Amino acid sequence: MSMPITNSLARPAVPAIRRVPWTLLIFLLLAPLAWIGSRYSIFLVTEITIDALFAISLNLLLGTTGLVSFGHVAYFGVGAYVCGILMKTYGVSFAIAFPAAGLGAALAALVFGYFCVRLTKIYFAMLTLAFSQIIWAICFKWNAVTGGDQGIADVPFPDMQWMDSIPGISGLSANARFYLLALTLVAVAIAVIGMITRSPFGRMLTAIRDNRERAAFIGLNVRAYELAVFVVAGGFAGLSGALYGIFTRGVFPDYVFWPKSAEVMIMAILGGMGFFWGPAVGALVLVWLNQEITNYTEYWPFVLGTMLLVLLFALPGGVLGGLAGLYGTLRRRMGRRDA
């Protein structure tokens, strides 16, 4: 063909911005808060951290694979209940209850996902919602195990005595210690999700997102891949649920109720589901706005709703999409000045 051939070997294989260890960087940036932060700021950032993991796990489905799940809260809830019940009712240690929460949620996702991936588009979305409502109904009614509408109060903090052996930590309060524990676990979880996203498996997911039909005809069993990512996303949602139950010192049916599915979806879209860190930025913005506005007015849902509307219309690619656009414009302007 008449197309000129350029030397593509001159191009770096992996662009510099993607070689930055963002997870480690953000972890190192946030960790000192345990020492210098106020009780309130530690509380707020703990919540943002846990929500960020929840939202990033959803984005494995939403942004990476193009699967719209309206029922992601089911796996968050299963994780929260599994961890809460194990620690409160059975006195199991956190070191066992936490991974059990992830496995339990992944197992639930495997069972429900088996049916969900047989449908596509809005039918897929509706079925995920239906399953999450089944989980909610079980949690709400099964008094003997889940505490019914009362939930499970007074979920204990993990044993964090061992942290005394780490220099600098012995003086910290339980809240600050839990913040460090949650931050570490979330950072590892997000790093693993990042690896999966950049792996060949992750590339296959983006191919499925872009074009299911074509993906099948490069030899992919599309349903099997969708089920696999559904289970992975469910497992990580379960881990975030487990941390959330401990953070709020209790697990309640609200944690499995559908509005929380909507909330996490808003986080992903608000932050920018086309970006790996978008959902985390969304969690930051939503939790922070929520807190700030609640301080000023009792009509906070109205104000929050209005602000979200404006943000979504002004920044269709989310906060990170807007920043990326701004960066592109600036670079073009600078380029023109140089020329």
Next chain:
Amino acid sequence: MLEIQGLRKTFAGFVAVNDVSLTIEARQIVAVIGPNGAGKSTFFNLITGHLRPDTGRVVLDGHDVTGLPPHRICRLGMGRSFQLTNIFPRLTVLQNVQAGLLAHRGRGRDFWSRSETMFRDDAEALLQSIGLAAVADVIAGTLAYGNQKQLELGIALASDPRVLLLDEPTAGMSAGETHETISLLQRIAEERGLTLLFTEHDMAVVFRIAQKIAVLYQGRKLAEGPPAEVRVNPEVRRVYLGEHA
């Protein structure tokens, strides 16, 4: 290489493909032609597993692939391009063919390696051969239409197929693009020893590259043979070529 025996498909009583058989030898270039609604696309979809035939068999290189899902048929060595351009629009051009390579080489279940640099040389070589090396880092959905069609061919080639099915490879192209695409197809089929089965509206293209032509009309196979024979077949002229003559 590809043996199609008595394929039949009905949709709610309408017989779309009616007892069509076709034998394609290795390295043969075969065209399926026919007026609109003759059943060409249905015929293709039956071969590639997108539709399941009511009766009949499809045998690919000795394997009975009748009724297998598309991804299995693809892994057995059949590639295809679609009538409507079918690429991964939000991936870069390079990532498009790289996805094909990863899938074909069974790395799709690898959760831990970094995909960015995998098979990069092979992907670039493939882009080179289809003339898209210069746009390797462009988002595929922003390419011009003709280039997207080329890329689709590249994705199909990434699976290293022995048989390639092309549904109207030059649909919607300008005369110049059509010419380039056909030259490209001929060259690649030659280089890789491919067996080609394609549908096409453009009779000039058909008679230029096909070694054998099958004519479908109202779901039935009306004629089959070398181009010179099909061209003078009176029945073919009456129902089909006559419209253009």
